[in-house]
Amino acid sequence: MNAKVVLLPGDGIGPEVTDQAEKLIRSMSDQYGLGIEINTGLIGGAALDETGEPLPEDTLAMCREADAVVLGAVGGPKWDDPHAKKRPEQGLLALRRELKLFANLRPVRLHPALAEISPLKTERIKNVDLMVVRELTGGSYFGDKEEGDDFASDSCTYTREEVERVVTMAADMARARYGRLTMIDKANVMATSRLWRAVSAEVMEKKYPDVAYETMLVDAAAMHIVANPSRFNVIVTENMFGDILTDEASVLVGSMGMLPSASLGEGKAGLYEPIHGSAPDIAGRGLANPFGMLGSVGMMFEYSLGMREAARQVELAIWNAVSAGQCTLDIGGNLRTDEAADAVINQLGDIHAKKVAFI
Numbered sequence: 572m573n574a575k576v577v578l579l580p581g582d583g584i585g586p587e588v589t590d591q592a593e594k595l596i597r598s599m600s601d602q603y604g605l606g607i608e609i610n611t612g613l614i615g616g617a618a619l620d621e622t623g624e625p626l627p628e629d630t631l632a633m634c635r636e637a638d639a640v641v642l643g644a645v646g647g648p649k650w651d652d653p654h655a656k657k658r659p660e661q662g663l664l665a666l667r668r669e670l671k672l673f674a675n676l677r678p679v680r681l682h683p684a685l686a687e688i689s690p691l692k693t694e695r696i697k698n699v700d701l702m703v704v705r706e707l708t709g710g711s712y713f714g715d716k717e718e719g720d721d722f723a724s725d726s727c728t729y730t731r732e733e734v735e736r737v738v739t740m741a742a743d744m745a746r747a748r749y750g751r752l753t754m755i756d757k758a759n760v761m762a763t764s765r766l767w768r769a770v771s772a773e774v775m776e777k778k779y780p781d782v783a784y785e786t787m788l789v790d791a792a793a794m795h796i797v798a799n800p801s802r803f804n805v806i807v808t809e810n811m812f813g814d815i816l817t818d819e820a821s822v823l824v825g826s827m828g829m830l831p832s833a834s835l836g837e838g839k840a841g842l843y844e845p846i847h848g849s850a851p852d853i854a855g856r857g858l859a860n861p862f863g864m865l866g867s868v869g870m871m872f873e874y875s876l877g878m879r880e881a882a883r884q885v886e887l888a889i890w891n892a893v894s895a896g897q898c899t900l901d902i903g904g905n906l907r908t909d910e911a912a913d914a915v916i917n918q919l920g921d922i923h924a925k926k927v928a929f930i
């Protein structure tokens with residue numbers, strides 16, 4: 572197969588969790604005889620320090636050639652000067668834009684062993700199994716910006732085509748899951764949301780009459796996600812609402828460190844990153860939960876390498892590690908980042924051995 576994977580560790584806990592991703596990819600590559608080629612590039616603050624650019628041309632060129640890109644996190648206090656011309660986060664946004672990654676899939680599933688860690692009552696969260704499809708290359712993140720001492724603006728724009736393609740992807744997912752889709756917007760205030768509403772309704776009526784479809788205002792959705800999260804299955808929403816709602820949803824399943832993501836689009840390479848940031852408060856101490864990152868590697872096997880069974884095995888290995896209490900402090904364990912990742916790799920070995928014995 573000889574797939575090419577690019578690792579972009581970035582900043583803070585980014586390199587700590589990306590090291591674990593590399594171990595997992597190498598172990599899967601050996602196990603399945605895949606001969607995956609791994610290269611590493613600079614992004615974010617680390618790239619700014621070394622090259623003066625948050626997304627150096629070499630990095631982008633490498634990513635364009637790759638089948639998949641695995642990213643840790645970017646940003647941190649060192650680069651937070653509000654007057655700085657270049658910021659680490661611009662590197663990540665430029666990468667998403669350049670690779671045309673318009674859909675960001677963020678699954679949120681509760682492991683029963685983590686129910687008591689959640690601040691919410693167990694009976695409210697026990698069936699949580701969400702897939703949030705966040706639009707990733709439009710909205711206020713990418714509209715024209717003006718920045719001055721007395722005035723600033725971020726314009727929020729969407730086109731019909733941008734809405735159509737991401738809603739179509741989410742509706743396909745809803746059809747393959749439980750046949751339910753919620754589109755979240757702010758149509759009582761935002762013109763872009765009214766476009767989302769009109770275009771989504773059209774797509775759903777014409778192509779997905781079999782999928783139960785509802786719309787919800789984002790403020791109410793923020794409440795329902797904590798009050799009654801299992802009422803949702805697949806959610807589709809614009810860029811910034813999706814960013815905010817998924818950090819909120821991470822609380823349901825125990826920790827920010829648990830949530831993986833896959834960004835897909837028109838181009839060849841998919842981008843795989845945990846939803847968390849560089850966590851400056853715990854960086855450099857071996858405390859970072861690597862499971863969101865390892866789950867992202869699982870998604871890479873499914874969406875970029877076409878290996879669904881391998882992806883399921885990674886998911887199951889993480890699941891088994893959590894069941895066995897082999898995890899980091901944030902979710903009630905006492906393992907360090909690398910030990911928790913090793914536990915997942917060992918679980919994978921067991922799953923593989925059982926499978927081979929069964930065959």
Ligand code: NAD
Pocket residue numbers: 584643644645646647648660663826827828829844845846847848849850851852853858859860861863901
């Ligand atoms: P954050 O996600 O880095 O951290 C929020 C909280 O969650 C912190 O208390 C942190 O310790 C905890 N946390 C995050 N990941 C964890 C993990 N794997 N294991 C255990 N605990 C974890 O958000 P923030 O503090 O608001 O942002 C810090 C920096 O990260 C900022 O510069 C921001 O721009 C950047 N950021 C980057 C990305 C990305 O690269 N994709 C995402 C979000 C934030």
Ligand code: IPM
Pocket residue numbers: 645646660663664814846848
């Ligand atoms: C995320 C992050 C990014 C975003 C930032 C770092 C640009 O919060 O990946 O969720 O807002 O998309």
Ligand code: MN
Pocket residue numbers: 814815818846
């Ligand atoms: Mn975010």
